[in-house]
Amino acid sequence: MDPRTIQVIGAREHNLKDVSLSLPRDKLICFTGVSGSGKSTFAFDTIFAEGQRRYIESLSAYARQFLGQLPKPNVDKITGLSPAIAIQQKTSGWNPRSTVGTITQIHDFLRVLFARIGTQHCPDCTRPIQAQTRDQIVARIVQLPPDTGVLILAPMVRGQKGEFRDFFEDMLRQGYARARVDGVVVKLGEAPALARNVRHDIEIVVDRLTLTERVRPRLAEAVETALRLADGSVIVQTDHDGPPSGGRGAGWLAAPQRDSAAARRPRSRKAPTDAAPVSGDLLLSSRYACPSCGLSFDPPSPQLLSFNSPVGMCRACDGLGERFDFDDELLVPAPSKSFLDLAIEPMRTRIGKWRRHIYQAVADHVGFDLKTPWNGLSPAARSALLHGLGSTHLTFTWRWSGGVWRHGGTFDGVIAELRANYRKAKAPMVRAYYEKYMRRTACGECHGARLNRQAAAIRLNGDSIVDVGAMTIAEADAWVQRLELDATQHLIADQILREIRERLRFLLDVGLDYLSLDRAAPTLSGGESQRIRLASQIGCGLVGVLYVLDEPSIGLHARDNRRLLDSLLRLRDMGNTVIVVEHDEETMRSADVVVDFGPGPGVRGGEVVAVGPPQKVARSRRSVTGQYLRGASEIEVPERRRPVNRPRRA
Numbered sequence: 001m002d003p004r005t006i007q008v009i010g011a012r013e014h015n016l017k018d019v020s021l022s023l024p025r026d027k028l029i030c031f032t033g034v035s036g037s038g039k040s041t042f043a044f045d046t047i048f049a050e051g052q053r054r055y056i057e058s059l060s061a062y063a064r065q066f067l068g069q070l071p072k073p074n075v076d077k078i079t080g081l082s083p084a085i086a087i088q089q090k091t092s093g094w095n096p097r098s099t100v101g102t103i104t105q106i107h108d109f110l111r112v113l114f115a116r117i118g119t120q121h122c123p124d125c126t127r128p129i130q131a132q133t134r135d136q137i138v139a140r141i142v143q144l145p146p147d148t149g150v151l152i153l154a155p156m157v158r159g160q161k162g163e164f165r166d167f168f169e170d171m172l173r174q175g176y177a178r179a180r181v182d183g184v185v186v187k188l189g190e191a192p193a194l195a196r197n198v199r200h201d202i203e204i205v206v207d208r209l210t211l212t213e214r215v216r217p218r219l220a221e222a223v224e225t226a227l228r229l230a231d232g233s234v235i236v237q238t239d240h241d242g243p244p245s246g247g248r249g250a251g252w253l254a255a256p257q258r259d260s261a262a263a264r265r266p267r268s269r270k271a272p273t274d275a276a277p278v279s280g281d282l283l284l285s286s287r288y289a290c291p292s293c294g295l296s297f298d299p300p301s302p303q304l305l306s307f308n309s310p311v312g313m314c315r316a317c318d319g320l321g322e323r324f325d326f327d328d329e330l331l332v333p334a335p336s337k338s339f340l341d342l343a344i345e346p347m348r349t350r351i352g353k354w355r356r357h358i359y360q361a362v363a364d365h366v367g368f369d370l371k372t373p374w375n376g377l378s379p380a381a382r383s384a385l386l387h388g389l390g391s392t393h394l395t396f397t398w399r400w401s402g403g404v405w406r407h408g409g410t411f412d413g414v415i416a417e418l419r420a421n422y423r424k425a426k427a428p429m430v431r432a433y434y435e436k437y438m439r440r441t442a443c444g445e446c447h448g449a450r451l452n453r454q455a456a457a458i459r460l461n462g463d464s465i466v467d468v469g470a471m472t473i474a475e476a477d478a479w480v481q482r483l484e485l486d487a488t489q490h491l492i493a494d495q496i497l498r499e500i501r502e503r504l505r506f507l508l509d510v511g512l513d514y515l516s517l518d519r520a521a522p523t524l525s526g527g528e529s530q531r532i533r534l535a536s537q538i539g540c541g542l543v544g545v546l547y548v549l550d551e552p553s554i555g556l557h558a559r560d561n562r563r564l565l566d567s568l569l570r571l572r573d574m575g576n577t578v579i580v581v582e583h584d585e586e587t588m589r590s591a592d593v594v595v596d597f598g599p600g601p602g603v604r605g606g607e608v609v610a611v612g613p614p615q616k617v618a619r620s621r622r623s624v625t626g627q628y629l630r631g632a633s634e635i636e637v638p639e640r641r642r643p644v645n646r647p648r649r650a
Contacts, residue, residue, distance in 0.1 A: 006546075023577075042597065047081070052083075112496055114300065123457040131286060140282075152205075153237055179191065233286075297454050298311075313451065314452050338373050339372075343373075346433070480501055548581075552568070568590075
C-alpha cells in the first residue's frame, strides 16, 4: 500500500460499475463528466462516506450516539483515507440565530475585542460609564421616594443551568435566610427543586427595609455586604408591599407569580401620593455607572455581547432580531366598525360589562368614544386600545344597581391579551387562527440588533459591535485596518485583530466581499454557504484532511473564479487533499489530476473514461470533456437570437 495515494477498489455504489482508481494525496483533484455519470456518487457517497465512517468508528460508543453516520458504501476496499470533510451547497439546516459573523467566528473575536478594549456608554445619555463607590450607590438608593420598601439583593447566579442544592445549603450556613429564585423569593431552607437543564437567576436577600433617614447606616452595611458577595453588583427590588421587618428578610415571602390572566386584571392601589412608589429592579454596580443618569451596568464581557446568551440578548425578541407578533393592520380588517362592534376581529366574542368598564376607563383617559368607527379614531386612541398605556395609573369605575365601585390599575392593551391567548392555545387550529393576524417584523426594542441596550452601547473608535456587524466584509476589513489604538489597547488586542483580519481576508478571497456580517444564515444561497464553509476551513489551518467540494464555482462571476481557485490551491498547499466535483474549465485546467466519468448518464455511465493531468485528459478520444478541453468540440453560439417577447400595452 502506497501511503501517498488513496486506493479505491471495486466501487459499486448507485450506478458505479466496479470502479477502481488510485488518487494522489495532497493534490487538487477534479471530478468531472456529464450529469448523472457517477462523479458525485464516487466523491461523496463512496470516498467521503467511508472516510467519515472510519473516523466516527474510531470514537467511543458513547460519543458515536451523538453523531450522524452515513451508511457503509458498496466498495471492496479503500486505503490511504484521511478524516474527510464535505463542503456541499446546502441552503437548509442553518439555525436562525446563525449569521455570517458567527459561522466564520468573526463575531466571536469581535465580542472579545469590544469586551476587552471597548468603552461602555450610557444607553440614555451616551456618556462614558464610570465606576461607583459604595457611598454613591447608597446615595442613589436614598433618592427613591421616602417610605419605599426595598429588598437589597446580591446577584449570585445569572442565567446558569443547574439544581444549586449545594449553593442553597452553603448560603444557609452563612446565615442568609432567603433568596430570590427566578423572580420569586423563597426561604433557603425550603428552596424549590430546580430543573437541571433550565437557566436560573438566583439572588441572595441581604436585607429588607423601608427607606427613611434612620436606616441609612443599615442600608450602607447591606449594600457593602451585597457588593462583597456578588463581586461588585447589587440589585434593589422595590415592588413589594407590607410593613417593615426588623430582621434580615424575616417575615417576608413573595406570593407565587401571577398567571397571565391575573396580570391583566386591574390591580387596586393605595391612594396616590406626591411621590408614587417605584416598581421594578434597580441594578447598581461598584464598577460601572453613569454619573448623570445613575444607571449601573455589569462589566463588559464576551457573554454580554452575544445575542445567543441570556446576558446579552434582547429579551423582547430572545436575540433573534425579529418578532412574530400581532400586526395592527391585520387585526382590523373592517375599519368601518367601532371597537364595541368588534373592529378588532380576533376578540371574537361580544364585549361584556366587566371588560367594557376597563375599556371605558381607557377611552375616558385618552378622550374618545368607544362607539366611534375605527377609522375615525386618532392614532393615540388606536395605540391605547391595542398596545395599552404602559405604567399610567387609571381609575376604573364599576357601576351596578347598588352603587359605584372605583378601583385603580394599569391597562396593557388588547394585543397583550391576544398574546396570552396564543401562548395558552394548544390546538393547532386555534394557533393557526391567531397566526392569521400575526406578521414577522423587526423587533421594536432592539430594532433588529439582537442585543440589549447595554451591549449595543459599548463602543470602540465610535462604533458599536452592532455597527460593525452591519458592515460588509470589505467595509469591516477597512474598519479593522483604520483602528487607532494606544499602546495598552494594542498589546491587548493584537492577537484578536490578527485572527479577525485573517478570516476577513479568507472571505474576500472567495468573492464574498458584499455580504454583511449580520446577514442571517438561512438567507444565504447554496454557493454562498459553501464558500463561507470553505473560508472557515482555510481559517482553521487543518493539515492532512480530505476535503470534498461540490461545484464551488457555481454562481461566481468570472472575475472571482480565480480568487476561489487560489483558495483551493492554498488549502492543498497546507497539506490537504482537495477533491472538487466541477464542470468549470478553468478549475479543470488548474487541477493536478482530472477524473472524467462517463461515457453517458445513468446506466450508460458509472465508468472512468479518462484520468490524469488536464493535458492527458484533453488527448483522450473517449472523453467528452477532453474533446472540449482540446477544442475539438465547442458550444455553438447561434447567429440569430430569438426575439424577446415584449409585453403588450393594455
